[in-house]
Amino acid sequence: MLGLPKGSLEDSTKNLFAKAGWKISTNARSYRPSIDDPELDGRFVRAQEVSRYVEHGFFDCGLTGSDWIQENESDVVEVCDLIYSKVSAQKSRWVLCVPESSPITSAAGLAGKRVATELVNTTKRYFKQKGVKVDVEFSWGATEVKVPDLVDAIVDITETGSSLRANKLRIVDTLLETNTKLIANRKSWANPAKRRKIETIALLLRGALEAETKVGLKMNAPKKALKAIIKAIPALRNPTISPLSSADWIALETIIDESVAREIIPRLKALGAEGIVEYPLNKVVY
Numbered sequence: 001m002l003g004l005p006k007g008s009l010e011d012s013t014k015n016l017f018a019k020a021g022w023k024i025s026t027n028a029r030s031y032r033p034s035i036d037d038p039e040l041d042g043r044f045v046r047a048q049e050v051s052r053y054v055e056h057g058f059f060d061c062g063l064t065g066s067d068w069i070q071e072n073e074s075d076v077v078e079v080c081d082l083i084y085s086k087v088s089a090q091k092s093r094w095v096l097c098v099p100e101s102s103p104i105t106s107a108a109g110l111a112g113k114r115v116a117t118e119l120v121n122t123t124k125r126y127f128k129q130k131g132v133k134v135d136v137e138f139s140w141g142a143t144e145v146k147v148p149d150l151v152d153a154i155v156d157i158t159e160t161g162s163s164l165r166a167n168k169l170r171i172v173d174t175l176l177e178t179n180t181k182l183i184a185n186r187k188s189w190a191n192p193a194k195r196r197k198i199e200t201i202a203l204l205l206r207g208a209l210e211a212e213t214k215v216g217l218k219m220n221a222p223k224k225a226l227k228a229i230i231k232a233i234p235a236l237r238n239p240t241i242s243p244l245s246s247a248d249w250i251a252l253e254t255i256i257d258e259s260v261a262r263e264i265i266p267r268l269k270a271l272g273a274e275g276i277v278e279y280p281l282n283k284v285v286y
């Protein structure tokens with residue numbers, strides 16, 4: 001039984017599983033997905049709740065943020081990191097924010113004031129560690145609009161900071177970084193059959209994420225140019241090399257970072273490579 005995050009991560013999670021090899025189908029009103037694997041069942045619930053349901057055994061494994069594992073103080077097995085989100089492939093941050101016009105520049109400046117957040121327990125621990133007494137209240141959402149009229153500061157999650165800037169907020173401090181994790185129930189992890197399945201899911205999800213920044217590259221090249229190609233292009237240090245029907249030519253195939261393909265392909269062409277093909281990847285498993 002798999003716990004999947006409902007809400008902002010839902011679509012990106014389904015896309016990630018699709019690249020990993022599992023088709024997860026839902027309709028707009030259903031929390032019970034259809035998964036094309038007879039060994040898997042699942043439910044979509046809020047990411048805030050996944051770690052509790054995994055800990056209590058309703059889910060054998062699930063995907064949720066490390067922030068909510070910490071917030072709920074859930075006793076689970078953290079199987080692997082899966083750094084993806086609704087808009088980017090980077091970690092998100094929970095940040096302490098005040099209005100741009102506020103004179104406050106540190107947590108100490110909020111002594112005796114009110115702070116709103118969804119991450120209540122973590123925020124309370126943060127201020128306790130700082131030795132600052134504040135009133136921390138739970139926010140049901142739209143936290144950015146509550147300052148300065150309703151509260152003096154907020155603790156909110158951000159990826160790019162664009163929403164904070166749009167609401168004229170300034171970051172004072174970062175409480176923690178967070179990313180999605182695959183977690184498992186401890187009893188399920190101790191079950192050999194379930195552990196093998198969870199490890200398979202982890203392997204293929206990591207492979208799908210790794211492939212998002214890579215492309216495959218294959219080409220034909222004169223055999224006499226092989227050393228020059230390998231020397232000139234470090235990314236091709238260990239390509240797969242195959243003979244062609246012509247004894248003077250070889251075929252090369254490798255994986256490179258997509259971001260450097262635009263620089264590498266002209267170099268290959270200049271060194272005599274022909275039939276250069278760049279193609280997308282679903283999974284890269286090392």
